Amino acid sequence: MQRLFLCLWQLRLNLTSLPCFAMLGLCVWTASANAEWTVREIAAHDEYVYMxxxxxxxxxxxxxxxxxxxxxxxxxxxxxxxxxxxxxxVYAAVIHPHEKLLATGSGEGHARLWNLETGEQVFHQQAHDDAIYCLAFSTDGKRLATVGGDAEKGDTDLRIWQVEDDACRVISTQPGHQRPAYGVLFLSNGQLVTSGGDGKLRWHDAEGKFQQAISVHDSDVYRCAVTQDGKWFATTSQDKSIRLWSRSDSPDAGNLIEKDRQTLKDPMYAVAFHPTKQQLASVGDDGRLRLWNTADGQLILLHQQKLSREALYAVAFSPDGSQLVAAGTDGKIYQADVSQ
Structure with a gap:
């Protein structure tokens, strides 16, 4: 049984003066001025939290x-x-859009499906020769994509699986990045986008066929996030930058136009768009949590002190935007109700 250690803080923030505060592991906030909110700290894992x-x-x-x-x-x-x-x-875990299944990917290259309600493992297969770093369900839940790889051994392929009841079968294997693939996501139209160690985003059509590769960073691209309407992308990289891209209405695959670039002092690992507001959260190697205004690229909130011993690897908004969660090297999770 996991032991939970809850610590509560009541903080009053004035975001116009960009106040900062320190915690360990994860932080959640509201972006409204003069907001009062409570942060709960949960001791969750004994090692790094990756997703x-x-x-x-x-x-x-x-x-x-x-x-x-x-x-x-x-x-x-x-x-x-x-x-x-x-x-x-375990580097990757994602919940089926219908909430019946959970897919996970681990360091030995195994993909698993679990019954989300019962916790029963319903599918297990060696999916890649090397680690699976990311996986994603399509918006209709009928397909699952897995990516990973190793710089020396290869196997950076994109694999697309047909999800059938409580099982999966590979329906497409596509050559991937020249170095490990760290991210994959489905767009609402069924297209796929992967991010990798070669500094590129790769576009695939709804059948998995490769369409286009776009150079977006000077080094490894760890994660790519997209807004719900598919018009805005954000990428994080080893080159210590976060980049915001807009996508044109052209029928071509990528057509990304760089709208903003924030160069920082440390590698950046993950980003998440707010589901309804023009906001982007980011985390990276400096263990700090940042909130950005995507309309003008300006920083809204910065935590000056580390929230984790070394790095933060994961960040996510809840579907209604009321929570923002981040976690990393200390294995802790912190979360709060920020709906006010």
């Missing part, structure tokens, strides 16, 4: 970590309802 995902309803949250397990959380009670064991570090 966090919310269910579409916001009732469940999952955390994937280096302690060889995925925790399924009841958001209302802030308690884990399942601890799902793996044979190695």
């Amino acid at each position: 966090i995902d919310f269910s579409a309803s916001g009732k469940r949250m999952v955390s994937a970590a280096g302690d060889n397990q995925v925790l399924v959380w009841d958001v209302a009670t802030e308690k884990p309802v399942h601890a799902l064991p793996h044979d190695s570090a």
